Amino acid sequence: MNEKILRSIEGKKRELDRNRPLNPSIIRKLEEEFTIAWTYNSNAIEGNTLTLQETEIVINTGITIGGKTVNEHFEAINHKKGIDYLKLVVEKKEKITEQTIRNLHSLILKSIDDTEAGNYRKQNVRIVGANHLPPQSIKIPRLMSEFIEWLNENEYNKNIPELAADIHYKLVMIHPFIDGNGRVSRLLMNLLLIKHGYPPAIILKVDRRRYYRVLNEANLGRLEPYNDFIGRSIERSLIIYLNSIEPDQAENRMFINLMEATKYCDYSQEYLSLLARKGRIAAVKINKNWMTTREAIEEYIKTKER
Template sequence: MNVKLLKSIEGKKRELDRLRPLPKAIVDKLREQFYLEWTYNSNAIEGNTLSLQETDLVLRQGITIGNKSLREHFEVINHKEGIDSIEKVIKKKTSLSLNLIREIHGIILKNIDDEEAGVFRRTNVRITGASHIPPSSAKVYNLIEELIQWYFHNYKKLSIPELAAWFHYKLVFIHPFIDGNGRTARLFMNLILMQEGYPPAVILHLDRKKYYRVLREADNGKTSGFLDFVGKSIERSLIIYLNSLKPDSSQNKQGYITLKEATKHCDYSLEYLSLLARTGKLSSVKFERNWMTTIQAIETYLDEVNLKKNK
């Protein structure tokens, strides 16, 4: 993970920890907001067509949405149950294990494909649109055991954001189940984060194409893009938490400004700054559809450009 990004994440995490104990009313509201957003986006990435509002209606009021499949409704209900199970794991301080992975996956596919729920795949598979061919089904059990061993071996060696991102990637790479691998991987990524006091990182449906692209790049050995992609999601969640807990802070969104505001601090157009943000050349974070950066990030980028010119 990019050193600057990791330092930014860890700095914001320390700031969040300094504010503990967090006000219960605010935390409850944030949890409700994040769990809805997490459920909607994680399902939407996999093709679920329920909107954010419809997802909310299914979860909070148990309403059946017309012209939507029963499967899509169960995907929403199951994902929220998966989050609830993760919270129980954290509360009980249950260790990460092979059986826990199967248990959480069993929840994800409950009433959707009960025969495959919580069961490692028994056939070889190919992932549509991906060059990576998942390992043979005969190797899955041992690979998951090795992944668990890897997790405990690296628990103290890697930063928590890196550990969570790597675990997500490695689980998806193994592709241990016929269906539901992405949702399960994102749940465990957040289990690792939340165990250490981080808010859950939500990978946005808007970033679906980039998400799949950095996963493909990682399959080809270029893992930095994926690690940074997850890191940006972690940072975004921390910023939302801090901004909610310190609404009167003179620093808008913890120092973040819009790209339009950023044009006042450089000679670049909004379109060019947007390109720099999308390509990862300018340190930035996406809030909904809008990219935001900092004055410091602009200055750092300008320094790097000038340094290259003077070489």
């Protein structure tokens, strides 16, 4: 992962830790918000058409949405249960095993495909839009046991943001299930992040194409864009947490549009847009517009000057 992104993440994580113990009511509210956003985005990436608001209604009230399929409703509810389960694993300090991953999958496909839920696939598959052909089904048990072994060996000797990116990448490459691999991989990545005191990273629906592109690039041996992409999602969640926890210091960290951001530097809006697209500054795309923070601009200028 790019040194700059890693340093920014580590700085923000230290700041979060300095604020511990965190205010329980603020954390509860953040967690509720993240649960909805994470569920909405992860499901939307795989094709679910519920909006963020509809996802919230289904999860929080149990009311159904007209015109949406039964499975789309199950997917929202199941994903929420997946998050509840992984939080329990963290709370109980359970070791991450193959069973943990299968339990997550079992929750994700429950009532949708009960014969496949929780089981490794017995067929060969391809991923639409990907340049990677997942391994033959017969190899999955061995690959999964090696994956868990690798995970347990590396959990305490590698930095967590990079390990989170690796976990997600390795699992989507093995593609152990007939469906739900993306959702389960994102859940497992966040299980690790949460376990180590980070907020969950959310891969945004609006970034779906970029997500697929960086995965394809990673398969061609260029891992940096993928790692930076994941790094930026971790950083974004930290910014949101810090803004809620330190509202008096949030001004520098509020997301602002690029026009406004030009006030804090000598760059044009177009150049800032390029920096955002390339992942050189902390940025998020909201309604097709890039947003960044004053702090991100200042950090960029500082490292440029060095």
